[in-house]
Amino acid sequence: MMGKYIDLRSDTVTWPTPAMRQAMAEAPVGDDVYGDDPTVNALEAFAAELLGKEAALFAVSGTMGNQLALMAQVGRGDEVILSERAHIVWHEAGAPAILAGAQLRCLPVRDGQMDLKQMEATIRKTPEDIHSPRTALICLENADSDGLVMTPDYLQAVRDLADRYKIPVHMDGARLFNAAAAGPLTAREIAAKVDSIQICLSKGLCAPVGSLLVGSADMIRIARRKRKILGGGMRQAGILAAAGLLALRDQRERLVVDHENARWLAAQLARYPDRFELLRQPSINMVFFRLKNHPVRPDHLADFLAAKNILINSHDEGVFRVVTHYWVTQEDLEQLVELLVS
Ligand SMILES: Cc1ncc(COP(=O)(O)O)c(C=O)c1O
Numbered sequence: 001m002m003g004k005y006i007d008l009r010s011d012t013v014t015w016p017t018p019a020m021r022q023a024m025a026e027a028p029v030g031d032d033v034y035g036d037d038p039t040v041n042a043l044e045a046f047a048a049e050l051l052g053k054e055a056a057l058f059a060v061s062g063t064m065g066n067q068l069a070l071m072a073q074v075g076r077g078d079e080v081i082l083s084e085r086a087h088i089v090w091h092e093a094g095a096p097a098i099l100a101g102a103q104l105r106c107l108p109v110r111d112g113q114m115d116l117k118q119m120e121a122t123i124r125k126t127p128e129d130i131h132s133p134r135t136a137l138i139c140l141e142n143a144d145s146d147g148l149v150m151t152p153d154y155l156q157a158v159r160d161l162a163d164r165y166k167i168p169v170h171m172d173g174a175r176l177f178n179a180a181a182a183g184p185l186t187a188r189e190i191a192a193k194v195d196s197i198q199i200c201l202s203k204g205l206c207a208p209v210g211s212l213l214v215g216s217a218d219m220i221r222i223a224r225r226k227r228k229i230l231g232g233g234m235r236q237a238g239i240l241a242a243a244g245l246l247a248l249r250d251q252r253e254r255l256v257v258d259h260e261n262a263r264w265l266a267a268q269l270a271r272y273p274d275r276f277e278l279l280r281q282p283s284i285n286m287v288f289f290r291l292k293n294h295p296v297r298p299d300h301l302a303d304f305l306a307a308k309n310i311l312i313n314s315h316d317e318g319v320f321r322v323v324t325h326y327w328v329t330q331e332d333l334e335q336l337v338e339l340l341v342s
Contacts, residue, residue, distance in 0.1 A: 006332040007311045011175075011204040011258075011285060011325040019250070020207065020243040027242035031235050032058070033228070039238030043245050047199065047212045050248060051191040055220035057213045058241055060232050062087075062174045065198035065211040067095045069170045070137065071226040072219050073196065076101030078136035081122050083109045086141050087172055099230075103133055112148030116157055123165050138162050141172040142190065143179040147286035147321075152185055155193040168195040174211075178204055178284040181255040195219070204255050204285060205247035206326050209240045251326070258285035261324040261333060268337045275341065285324045290315075294340075310336055 007013045016024070030036030040058050047056040059065040066088050074080055080096065082088060084106035088096060096102040105122050107114040119138070127134040140158060142150045162169045171194040173179070173187075180187040191197050196215035201207035213223055227233060234240075262282040269276040269289055279288035291297075296304045302314045310332075312322055324333070 005309050005311050006328060006335065008322045008324070008328060008336070009311050009313045010323050012202065014202070014204065014206045014325050014327055016208045016243050017206055017246070017251075017326070020246050023242040023246055024239050027238045029236035029238035032237045033233040033235060037236065037238040037241070039245065040241040043241040043248070044212065046245060046248055047214055050188065051197060051199075051214050052188045053191060053197075053214045054217040055215065057220050057223050057227060058234075058237060058244070059198075059211045059213055059227060060209065060234070061202075062172070062198055062200040062211045063092045063095065064227070064230065064232055065200075065213045066092065066139075066170075066172050067099050067230070068213050068223040068226050068232075069139075069196045069198060069215075069219075070096055070100040070102055071229075072222040073168055073170065074100045074102045074136040075134075077103060077133055079103045079105050079124065079133045080137045080139055081105045081107065081114075081119060081135060082139035083107060083112075083114055083141060083144070085109055085145065086139060087145055087174065088139060088141075090145075102136070105135075109144075112142075112144045112146060112150060113154050116161060119158070120161055123161075123167065135165065135167055138167055138169045139172060140169065140194065141174075143175045143182070143284045147280075147282060147284050147288065149179045149182045149283045150190075152189075155185075155190065159193045170194060171197040173197045174200040174203060175284060177252045178255050178259070181252070181259060182283045187252075201244040201247040204258060204325050205251040207240070207243040207247040210244045212244075254326070255285070258324040258326070258328075259283075261285070261328065261330055262287050262322075264330060265322065265324070265333050265337065268333075269340070272341055279319060287322045287324075289320055289322075290318050291320075305336070305339060308335075308339055310339065 027039045032040045044056040080102045124135045201210045277290040
C-alpha cells in the first residue's frame with residue numbers, strides 16, 4: 001500500500017521503487033541535448049533493441065511521445081485515422097490540431113478494434129486531387145484505455161491494409177508491456193507490426209517520469225528536432241532515465257501479478273451479481289464494473305471509499321475503472337472487496 005491510501009485510480013500513480021531511487025541518485029549524467037548523457041543513451045539503445053527498432057527517443061510523457069510521432073510523420077492538414085476512444089483524441093488537449101496540424105478521422109471501435117472495411121473506406125484514395133486531404137498515419141492503442149488487447153490477426157490485418165496504401169502505423173503503447181504480458185505476442189512481436197511506437201515508463205512500470213518513442217532512425221531524427229521545438233530537450237535527464245532503465249529491465253515481467261490481482265478482484269465482484277455488473281473479464285490490470293442494487297449510490301462510491309482511505313475515480317457514465325499496480329497488494333484488494341460487499 002502507498003502510504004496512507006490504497007490508490008486504485010490508475011497505474012500512473014505508482015511511485016518509483018527503492019532500487020529506482022538508488023539508481024537515480026547514482027546515475028552518470030551529461031548534457032542530453034549534446035547527446036552526452038550516458039544513461040539516456042543507454043535507455044534509448046535498450047528500448048530500441050528490446051522492440052527490434054533502429055532508434056528511440058526519451059520524451060517527457062506519453063502525450064509528448066504520441067505528439068512527436070504525429071509531428072514527425074504527419075504534415076499540416078494531413079489525416080490520421082484512429083479510434084474515437086483514443087487517448088490522443090480524448091486526453092491530449094487537442095494537441096494534434098495545435099502541433100502537427102493534423103485532421104483526425106475518428107472511427108468507432110468494437111472490442112477495442114476499428115472495423116477494417118471502415119478503415120479502408122476512410123483512407124484517401126486520390127491524394128493528387130487538390131481537394132483531398134492525404135491519409136498520413138493510422139494510430140492504434142494497445143492495450144487500450146478500456147483494457148483491451150489487440151489480437152495478432154487484427155494487428156496483421158491493419159499492417160496489411162496500411163502496406164497496401166503505403167501508410168505508416170503508429171501505436172500508442174502506453175501499456176504495451178501489459179498487452180505483452182496478456183499475450184500471446186511479445187512486445188517485440190507487437191512492435192514489429194507498426195512503424196512507430198510510444199511506450200510509457202511511468203505507468204505500471206513505476207518510473208516517476210518518461211516515455212520513449214521508438215522507430216526508424218530517420219523518424220527519430222525528425223522527432224528529436226520536434227522535441228526541441230516543444231522544449232522537451234532535457235539536460236541531465238539521466239537522473240530520470242536511470243529509473244526508466246530499471247523500469248524496462250526489471251518491472252516488465254511482474255506485470256502479470258497486477259493482471260492476476262485484477263482477475264482476482266473481478267472474480268470476487270462476480271460472486272455478487274445482484275450488486276455488480278462486470279463489463280468484461282480483465283485482460284490487463286483494469287477492472288470495469290457498474291453498481292446494480294448497491295447500498296451506495298454510484299455518485300457517492302468514490303467518496304464512500306475515500307473516507308476509508310481507498311481511492312478510485314468517480315464513474316464515467318456509470319462505469320467504474322479500478323486499476324491494479326505494483327503498490328497494490330491482494331490484501332489491499334481484500335479491504336476493497338470487504339467494503340464493497342458489506
Ligand atoms: C493510452 C494512453 N496513452 C497515452 C497516455 C499519456 O501518458 P502521459 O500521461 O505520460 O502523457 C496515457 C496516460 O494515461 C494513456 O493511458
